[in-house]
Amino acid sequence: MLQRLNPTLFKDRIDGKQTSLHFLKNRNNVEIAITNYGARIVALIVPDKNQNPTDVVVGFDSLDGYLNSTETYHGAIVGRYANRIARGKFVLNGKEYQLAINNPPNHLHGGPHGFNTQVWTIEQATENKIHLSYFSKDGEENYPGDLNVNVIYTLSDENELSINYEATTGQTTILNLTAHPFFNLNGQGNGTIENHLLQVNADNYNPVDNTLIPIGVYPVANTPFDFTQPKTIGKNIHDENEQLKYGAGYDHNFVLNKNGLRVAATATGDKSSITMKVITDQPGMQLYTGNYMKSENTIKYGLKDNFRQAFCLETQHFPDSPNHPGFPSTVLEPEDVFKSTTIYKFSIDS
Numbered sequence: 001m002l003q004r005l006n007p008t009l010f011k012d013r014i015d016g017k018q019t020s021l022h023f024l025k026n027r028n029n030v031e032i033a034i035t036n037y038g039a040r041i042v043a044l045i046v047p048d049k050n051q052n053p054t055d056v057v058v059g060f061d062s063l064d065g066y067l068n069s070t071e072t073y074h075g076a077i078v079g080r081y082a083n084r085i086a087r088g089k090f091v092l093n094g095k096e097y098q099l100a101i102n103n104p105p106n107h108l109h110g111g112p113h114g115f116n117t118q119v120w121t122i123e124q125a126t127e128n129k130i131h132l133s134y135f136s137k138d139g140e141e142n143y144p145g146d147l148n149v150n151v152i153y154t155l156s157d158e159n160e161l162s163i164n165y166e167a168t169t170g171q172t173t174i175l176n177l178t179a180h181p182f183f184n185l186n187g188q189g190n191g192t193i194e195n196h197l198l199q200v201n202a203d204n205y206n207p208v209d210n211t212l213i214p215i216g217v218y219p220v221a222n223t224p225f226d227f228t229q230p231k232t233i234g235k236n237i238h239d240e241n242e243q244l245k246y247g248a249g250y251d252h253n254f255v256l257n258k259n260g261l262r263v264a265a266t267a268t269g270d271k272s273s274i275t276m277k278v279i280t281d282q283p284g285m286q287l288y289t290g291n292y293m294k295s296e297n298t299i300k301y302g303l304k305d306n307f308r309q310a311f312c313l314e315t316q317h318f319p320d321s322p323n324h325p326g327f328p329s330t331v332l333e334p335e336d337v338f339k340s341t342t343i344y345k346f347s348i349d350s
């Protein structure tokens with residue numbers, strides 16, 4: 001399937017920087033295509049229960065597809081601050097910062113020129129690993145501090161895609177990084193994700209106001225947000241529930257149980273039997289269920305991005321953390337090194 005992707009369609013220059021497409025492969029015929037435009041996953045091929053190669057990531061077959069899409073985050077590394085900041089304002093060391101309002105009335109995913117729109121430097125690329133870096137200068141999108149970010153994608157022979165993040169800053173700043181692949185474990189364009197099974201290891205979540213800003217931490221018990229036991233994504237998505245109305249479905253952060261590197265979620269495609277475990281050391285994970293997919297974009301293989309044909313599991317710190325002293329801190333100091341790992345592990349549910 002990856003052979004259908006033409007690397008020449010990803011070659012261009014943006015702001016004087018060369019864009020390109022790279023491929024990772026393991027001995028089990030798992031293949032991944034990554035472009036340095038937004039450090040994004042373009043395709044991820046996994047054998048299904050019948051050993052048919054299945055592309056489980058929604059994406060585009062050219063750079064132009066990403067540049068012209070109505071959805072700008074497909075597959076990308078998102079920052080400097082993933083998710084929302086209320087009214088685009090936060091205070092750091094007594095100084096108030098005003099960020100762009102690109103998701104009115106809030107700031108979203110680092111702003112209109114966030115990391116997903118940048119050309120990353122390829123530091124190293126091998127058959128199973130690619131190391132990308134980005135230098136975000138002091139004042140970019142009005143965030144303080146020169147920031148050096150490194151992201152390493154590694155594909156193992158255990159069918160694990162590891163994403164290792166590292167960042168340092170020259171000045172106190174805030175940082176919240178995530179990867180934003182849109183998944184359909186039955187294969188891109190292969191129907192709704194509402195019949196996927198999902199389990200999330202979270203006893204609590206962040207309910208939101210009508211602009212999707214958290215209002216606290218609440219138990220998932222006796223709500224549509226209880227995925228502590230496996231259930232289909234669609235089982236409760238149509239319930240009469242204020243939170244589901246605010247998000248037009250699920251678009252909420254789950255407060256993950258335990259600390260350290262642990263399984264955050266397990267999802268299985270109902271047609272393919274492909275199972276994906278999400279393993280992370282981050283405190284939260286956003287579940288987004290493709291609520292605003294409107295068949296407006298032509299994705300890979302000439303397909304359309306139809307309503308709810310993908311879901312996201314974005315490992316992260318909580319939305320709007322700088323304005324919630326009780327949330328885990330997203331402050332990065334010059335003397336510290338931010339390090340984080342998220343792993344997507346694929347297998348067949350037997």
